[in-house]
Amino acid sequence: MLKLKNLHLRSGVIQSPMAGCTDLAYRLLSRSYGMEFCFLEMVSAESLVRDHSGARDLMETTPEDRPLGAQLVGCRPEAMGEAAKIVEDMGFDLLDLNLGCPVPKVAGNGAGSALLAEPDKARAIFAAVVKAVKKIPVTVKMRLGVQDASGEEAVRTARIAEACGVDAVTVHGRTRVQGYSGVADYQAIGKVKAAVKIPVIGNGDVVSAADARRLREISSCDGVMIGRGGLGNPWIFKNIEKTLSGNGESDEPSxxxxxxxxxxxxxxxxxxxxxxxxxxxxxxxxxxxxxxxxxxxxxxxxxxxxxxxxxxxxxxxxxxxxx
Ligand SMILES: Cc1cc2nc3c(=O)[nH]c(=O)nc-3n(C[C@H](O)[C@H](O)[C@H](O)COP(=O)(O)O)c2cc1C
The missing domain is CATH 1.10.1200.80 (Putative flavin oxidoreducatase; domain 2)
Structure with missing residues (x-):
C-alpha cells in the first residue's frame, strides 16, 4: 500500500506521465486490465495559467478515469503555484512536478531536469505549489541529476522537496545527459530512498515483473513507476502487482x-x-x-x-x- 495523503494506492504500481502516449484512450484501456494509477502527460504551467485550449485538451478525462494524476512543467514559481491551484480545482487526485524532462525545448528554458541544478529555484517552486494546493498530494518526478550520475543532485532535490512539504518523489535512474541511453541505476535510486522519509517511487527500465522486483530489492523503493513498459502491454500492471505481493507469477498474453x-x-x-x-x-x-x-x-x-x-x-x- 502506498499512502500519499488521502490517496491510498493498493499496489504502488504506477503508470508514468508520457507525452503523446498516456492519453485518455490509453488510460481507459490500461485500467480495464488492472492499472491502478496513471498520469496525464505533462502540461505547461504557463499554458494552463493563460488558459490555452491545448493545455485543457491534454487534460481530457472521464469519471471512470480515476484515480488520476496531473503533471506540471515550468520554472516560474508564481505560474507553477497558480497552475497547481487550477489542477486541484479541476478535480485531479494528485499533482506531480516535472524535474526530469531532458528535451531542449523544456530543459533549455530552465524547466524540467534543468531545475536539478537550481536548488533555490526548485525550492521556490515546491514552496509555491505546496502553499497553493489544499488537499491533494504533491509529488516531484526527477532524474538522478543533470550530468552527475552519482545521484547526489537527486538526493539534494528530494531533501528540499521533503522540507517544503512534498508528499513523495519519483526518481528515474538516469541523468539528463543520458537521455534514454544505458541502463537505469537502481542503486542510485536507493541513495535517495535512504536520504528522505517521504515515499520514494523508483522508475526506469521496468518492462517485466522481474525488473520491478529487482528495482524494489536494490533501491528499497516504496512504489514502482512504469513508463515505456506499459505501451502495448496493459498486462504488466497486474503481473507486477501479483508478483510483488507473492500472489502468483506473470501471465503472458497470447x-x-x-x-x-x-x-x-x-x-x-x-x-x-x-x-x-x-x-x-x-x-x-x-x-x-x-x-x-x-x-x-x-x-x-x-x-x-x-x-x-x-x-x-x-x-x-x-x-x-x-x-
Ligand atoms: C515518449 C515519452 C514521453 C515522455 N513524457 C514524459 C512526461 O510527459 N513527463 C514525465 O515526467 N516523463 C515523461 N517521460 C519519461 C517517462 O515517464 C519515464 O520516466 C522514462 O521513460 C523512464 O521510464 P521507463 O524506462 O519505464 O520508460 C516520457 C518518456 C517517453 C519515452
Missing amino acids: FEEKKSALLRHFELELEYREGKTALLYMRRIACWYFKNIPGVNEFRTAINTCLSVPDMRGLIQNFNPLS
Whole structure:
C-alpha cells in the first residue's frame, strides 16, 4: 500500500506521465486490465495559467478515469503555484512536478531536469505549489541529476522537496545527459530512498515483473513507476502487482489477446479523437502491441499509409505472425 495523503494506492504500481502516449484512450484501456494509477502527460504551467485550449485538451478525462494524476512543467514559481491551484480545482487526485524532462525545448528554458541544478529555484517552486494546493498530494518526478550520475543532485532535490512539504518523489535512474541511453541505476535510486522519509517511487527500465522486483530489492523503493513498459502491454500492471505481493507469477498474453487489446485501444481512440487523428496515433500504437512479432515491418509499412478507419481495422484483424 502506498499512502500519499488521502490517496491510498493498493499496489504502488504506477503508470508514468508520457507525452503523446498516456492519453485518455490509453488510460481507459490500461485500467480495464488492472492499472491502478496513471498520469496525464505533462502540461505547461504557463499554458494552463493563460488558459490555452491545448493545455485543457491534454487534460481530457472521464469519471471512470480515476484515480488520476496531473503533471506540471515550468520554472516560474508564481505560474507553477497558480497552475497547481487550477489542477486541484479541476478535480485531479494528485499533482506531480516535472524535474526530469531532458528535451531542449523544456530543459533549455530552465524547466524540467534543468531545475536539478537550481536548488533555490526548485525550492521556490515546491514552496509555491505546496502553499497553493489544499488537499491533494504533491509529488516531484526527477532524474538522478543533470550530468552527475552519482545521484547526489537527486538526493539534494528530494531533501528540499521533503522540507517544503512534498508528499513523495519519483526518481528515474538516469541523468539528463543520458537521455534514454544505458541502463537505469537502481542503486542510485536507493541513495535517495535512504536520504528522505517521504515515499520514494523508483522508475526506469521496468518492462517485466522481474525488473520491478529487482528495482524494489536494490533501491528499497516504496512504489514502482512504469513508463515505456506499459505501451502495448496493459498486462504488466497486474503481473507486477501479483508478483510483488507473492500472489502468483506473470501471465503472458497470447498473440490473439494482444490483437484484441489493440482493437479495443483503436476503438477508444476513435471514441475520443477525430478519425484522421486517431489513424495517425494508431501508426505508433499498433507497433507497440506487435513489437518483435515476425512480419511487423510489413505491417508497419501498411498502417503508415492507411487512410481509412475500416482499412485500419482490417489490417489489424488480418495481421498474423510470419511463420
Ligand atoms: C515518449 C515519452 C514521453 C515522455 N513524457 C514524459 C512526461 O510527459 N513527463 C514525465 O515526467 N516523463 C515523461 N517521460 C519519461 C517517462 O515517464 C519515464 O520516466 C522514462 O521513460 C523512464 O521510464 P521507463 O524506462 O519505464 O520508460 C516520457 C518518456 C517517453 C519515452
